[in-house]
Amino acid sequence: MSESARPRLRTLARAWFDVGTQSVGGGASTLVMIRRVFVDKHHWLTHRDVSEGWSFTQLSPGIHLVALCGTFGLRIAGRRGLLVSVASMMVPAALITAVLAALYERVAALPAASAALAGAGPVAGGMSAGVGVAMMWSIHRHGRRALVDGLLVLVALAASLLLHVDTVSIIVISAVVGALFLGRERPTTRDAPMS
Amino acid sequence: MELLGLFAIFLKSSALAVGGLASLPLVHQDLVVPGIATDPQVVEALAIGRLSPGPNGLYLVSLGYEIAGWAGAAAATLAVSLPPLLIIPATALARRWLISAWFGGLVRGVTLGSAGLLLATGLQIAAPGLGAGMAVRIAWWQAALAVLAVVETLRGKLHPALLVALGIVAGNALVLLGF
Numbered sequence: 001m002s003e004s005a006r007p008r009l010r011t012l013a014r015a016w017f018d019v020g021t022q023s024v025g026g027g028a029s030t031l032v033m034i035r036r037v038f039v040d041k042h043h044w045l046t047h048r049d050v051s052e053g054w055s056f057t058q059l060s061p062g063i064h065l066v067a068l069c070g071t072f073g074l075r076i077a078g079r080r081g082l083l084v085s086v087a088s089m090m091v092p093a094a095l096i097t098a099v100l101a102a103l104y105e106r107v108a109a110l111p112a113a114s115a116a117l118a119g120a121g122p123v124a125g126g127m128s129a130g131v132g133v134a135m136m137w138s139i140h141r142h143g144r145r146a147l148v149d150g151l152l153v154l155v156a157l158a159a160s161l162l163l164h165v166d167t168v169s170i171i172v173i174s175a176v177v178g179a180l181f182l183g184r185e186r187p188t189t190r191d192a193p194m195s
Numbered sequence: 196m197e198l199l200g201l202f203a204i205f206l207k208s209s210a211l212a213v214g215g216l217a218s219l220p221l222v223h224q225d226l227v228v229p230g231i232a233t234d235p236q237v238v239e240a241l242a243i244g245r246l247s248p249g250p251n252g253l254y255l256v257s258l259g260y261e262i263a264g265w266a267g268a269a270a271a272t273l274a275v276s277l278p279p280l281l282i283i284p285a286t287a288l289a290r291r292w293l294i295s296a297w298f299g300g301l302v303r304g305v306t307l308g309s310a311g312l313l314l315a316t317g318l319q320i321a322a323p324g325l326g327a328g329m330a331v332r333i334a335w336w337q338a339a340l341a342v343l344a345v346v347e348t349l350r351g352k353l354h355p356a357l358l359v360a361l362g363i364v365a366g367n368a369l370v371l372l373g374f
Contacts, residue, residue, distance in 0.1 A: 021248045028351075059293055059302050060282035062209040062218070063252040067279035074283060082283075090276050093249025094256045098268035100243045101260035108239075112367055117235055119366020122337040123358055124241035125321025126344025131216045131251070132313030134349055139306045149307055156311025160220065161318065161326035167224045170308055171211055178304015183296040 012077055013088035015042065016069055020089035021096070023065070030065060034072075044076045066090065152177065196231050198266055205255055205274035213305050215252025215275075220312035222255065223319075226262070234323060236261050241320070242362070245355040336369055 015037050023030040031054060038045045045053075053071050060067035066086060073085025107113050132153075140149040156174060159165040208221035219241075226232040240261060244254025252275050259271030285293060292298050319325050321341040322333040333341075340362055347353045 020250075023248070023250070056286050056293060057279070057282055059285075059298070060213075060279045062212055062278040063215040063250045063275055064279065065215075065250045066252075066276055067282045070280045070283055071286070082280075086276055086280070090249070090253075090272060093247065093253055094268065094272040097243060097247040097249065097253050097256040098260045098265065100247050101240070101257040101268070102265075104239060104243060105261070115367045115370035116363040117238060117366065118337065118370055119340060119362035119364070120242040120359060121235075121238045121323075121362075122321045122333070122341035123344045123362030124238045124245075125317045125319070126341035127245065127317070127348050127355065127358065128216060128219055128241065128320060129314050129317030129341075130345040130348025131214075132310045132317060133345065135214060135217070135306055135310040135313065137349075139303055149303070152304065152307040153311040153314070156308040157315050158311075160312050160315040164326075167220045167312060168211060170312060171221075171305060174304040174308025175301050176304070178307070179297045179301040181300065182303045182307075183298070183300025 009077060009080060009084045011042070012044075012073065012081060013084050016073070016085045016089040017092055019065075019069070020093040034068070038072065045072060049075070148182070152182075196262060198263055198270055201231075201259065201263055201267060202270040202274050205259065205271050206277065209252065209255070209275045210278040210281075213302060213309055215250045216254070217309040217313060218252060218255065218275075220309070220316045222258070223316050226258070232258060232262055234320065238320060242359045245359045334369075336365065340365060 018037065019030065019033060023033060031050070035047065035050055039047055039050060049072075053068055053075075057064050057067035057071060066089070069085045069089045070082050073082040075081075077084070104113075136149070136153050140146050152174065156170050159170055160167065204222070204225045205218075208218040208225065211221055212218040219237075223237065227234060227237060236258065240254045240258035243257040244251065247253070247257075253272075255271040255275055256268045259267035259269075261267070263270070315326070319327075321337070321344075322331045324331045344358055344362075347358055348355075
């Protein structure tokens, strides 16, 4: 193993700090950044490692970028690498978020803040709905199967919005339907070539 | 609300979601429906989450702060950091399962179901009252902002923070003008 493959924890922490504070949303642009820092600059991983790690962590619960960070941290520098990586990515970004929330609290009672909310509400709602559409777009299949996938999205939407079915029940039913009927092909996303 | 209870709700919503923002419908059900948080607080948290750097799922840190201060923010940070790491032992112990057809189908099913849930929650946030048997309260300019946000999120060209800033400016301008 070359010298560059045994990075000091500080360099690793700095790399994840950069990803955590400079990435937007954790999509394709984040993947490009990780390739540049981890493969091209530090040679800690190969492009193949990154592709494979990205594919597997798309299967994780919660924030996929945390799963990727932990996976690569462990691979590069063991358990301490995992802890240092996840903490360096999450704590500074979370701190900035909490400080912004604290600053907002000070102005929340002003009329300008409630007027701001009248505009921020539709934007926040639209962005969330947009992420929903993007999630469907990233994973749907083609041809007739695309109709089946779209139908599942619509059924979940209607069950929640119109029938007020419990959220966990909808997720569990979707999982069972998926495992039984949607598993003929591997999941593919545009950002996750299965190589 | 007890801190441990709040931590448990954040942990559950993160563990049952595939992707950072997919926790939103679960959080909405567990915090807004019982009255622990309000819809405006969720909007504030989402907006602050997009104004600050880091993954989408960090909006929960802002929500945690609004409900329980710095301790709530810390609880949220820990709660969103733990569930994704489950994939590490899973890839080590059960790699075969993860690449099996049924598991691929399960993840596809959860992702599609969560996409529908996220659409429902997004629509409810953009147009409060929708689906709740109440009058839908949304002005024409708010509907236009929501449509713009959907389109720009899909195109991915505009920085999300700019979209939120645009909403804030538009809100102030139009409310002052009396719309």
